[in-house]
């Protein structure tokens with residue numbers, strides 16, 4: 001029995017996995033158990049923000065592991081405080097809640113928004129169709145894609161869905177019980193769709209007028225992926241809280257919700273918690289990620305994100321099956337007139353990891369350290385595969 005056959009025997013069948021076993025990574029590349037090299041434009045789906053085997057990140061994690069891996073949030077730790085300070089200093093937020101994943105950060109946001117709304121007996125939350133917010137019960141209810149909710153029975157009450165990028169549709173589901181609006185500034189799993197700036201501005205204005213909480217899900221599009229530390233900074237619209245996770249600690253599990261004081265005040269001790277949230281190991285890793293982003297990597301994404309768009313548009317000109325190029329920075333996608341699964345299978349065979357976002361979209365979410373040469377290498381392999389379709 002080979003490794004992945006063994007995996008199928010003992011690991012629960014929740015993923016359609018490719019038949020490769022990854023063993024190590026270095027920079028923009030990963031290697032399988034047979035030593036085959038792959039250019040990695042998936043980065044753990046927007047997680048390995050500094051690439052693989054980043055020296056400073058690895059050394060910091062190793063040193064922290066020798067010092068203090070974990071202690072309860074009953075006590076203070078310096079890595080957590082310095083991380084929170086950095087996030088506050090570089091954003092419009094006042095307080096951070098730490099957890100371990102995107103879905104948990106969404107749960108925190110749903111709960112705090114309802115706590116806020118409870119004061120005025122409001123509890124409904126509007127989310128968007130085609131959104132994705134995670135797999136826990138609250139997050140999957142907030143997710144505006146019914147196929148993820150099939151067979152689960154009763155979902156969280158009080159969630160309403162509006163069309164993305166359609167302000168009138170939002171007004172139609174707004175009631176006097178609405179307390180919050182949750183939106184991805186760029187829809188990720190839904191197919192890489194950026195929000196219109198004017199639409200977000202209108203939502204902000206509505207929230208101000210009606211005392212609604214505006215929540216941004218930046219789990220995928222945050223942490224430098226658009227070329228700014230937080231995604232909202234790219235759009236110039238400030239929410240009352242953001243959820244982020246994925247790339248924040250460069251591959252060590254971490255999620256967080258950053259909130260304005262007026263919202264943060266809705267949580268009192270005991271209202272919400274997480275055993276591992278912001279533990280010294282994850283927080284020390286995240287400190288490295290934030291430092292590196294602020295010290296040049298954000299500029300790399302801004303500059304080379306434009307280059308990636310150019311290269312994808314060149315492919316679009318060449319292949320009529322590419323119907324659209326969308327996205328920003330290092331979160332981009334191409335939509336095709338055919339399903340993309342066979343194309344992705346073939347790029348993997350040719351040493352390039354890519355991931356879909358829905359049936360017809362290939363998404364590009366490489367490490368934020370990806371350079372022009374990697375974009376060239378990626379487009380060359382993709383070009384040669386596309387020429388066969």
Ligand SMILES: Cc1ncc(COP(=O)(O)O)c(C=O)c1O
Pocket residue numbers: 101102103104106132133134135184188189217218219220221245246
């Ligand atoms: C926008 C968004 N929100 C939330 C999540 C859930 O994150 P996690 O898988 O870490 O729970 C994801 C995961 O893909 C996501 O893309």
